[in-house]
Amino acid sequence: MKRFFPAPWLSLAMWLLWLVLNLSVSPGNLLLGAILGIAAPLMMRKLRPLPIRIRRPGTILRLFLLVGRDVLVSNLAVAWGVLSAGRRPPNSQFIKVPLDLRDANGLAALSMITTVVPGTVWSELALDRSVLLLHVFDLEDEAAFIEHFKSTYERPLMEIFE
Structure with missing residues (x-):
């Protein structure tokens, strides 16, 4: 069949x-x-990629809620940044995020999450999948952003796919 x-x-x-x-x-x-x-x-x-084996299905719901929260918060932050750009222009930057996630399905999910959250753009992935180049609309603290990105998105995806 x-x-x-x-x-x-x-x-x-x-x-x-x-x-x-x-x-x-x-x-x-x-x-x-x-x-x-x-x-x-x-x-x-x-x-087609390799078959997906989901390790922790409960983590999917938690990740879904975290992404939903970030979409709402980022929408407001980007809207405020655009409206107040005359007084304080946004600090747009490219940053390199070191990745521990190697699963192709997990990376595909991470790219979709990055695309959905306003203010971030997936720009490039290193050939060995170790570094992700992101463009951030308004970056205040690079280290804090990277830690938030890894803890909120990458680690749950690693729990789900690896």
Whole structure:
């Protein structure tokens, strides 16, 4: 079964998406969607990362809440920084964050978290995955920011994926 359906949930999702995008459940669209749902995962099977093994599922909820809090706080901080830029321009900087996280799935999650939190931009990852270059909109204390980044995002992801 895994040979013909390497990602059954992805196949189902692609088939349903095809039907929704075409706004039709005609026999032709049902067939084309099924072909797409079966063929695309088969052709891209080698591009998929290793299977995910979640070590501590409870940590996911804690991380979700921490990221949600940071999104809200960062939105307010960035908005205030933009509105008060005439009086005090933001201290934008590139910083290098040393990483202990090596799992590809964990790094992908970290990149999404970094993208979601306003005021931070994932700029570059070293080839050996040891250093992350981030752009920060308004940086007050580099060491404190790095410690917050590692303790809030990297360590929980290491608990989940490694």
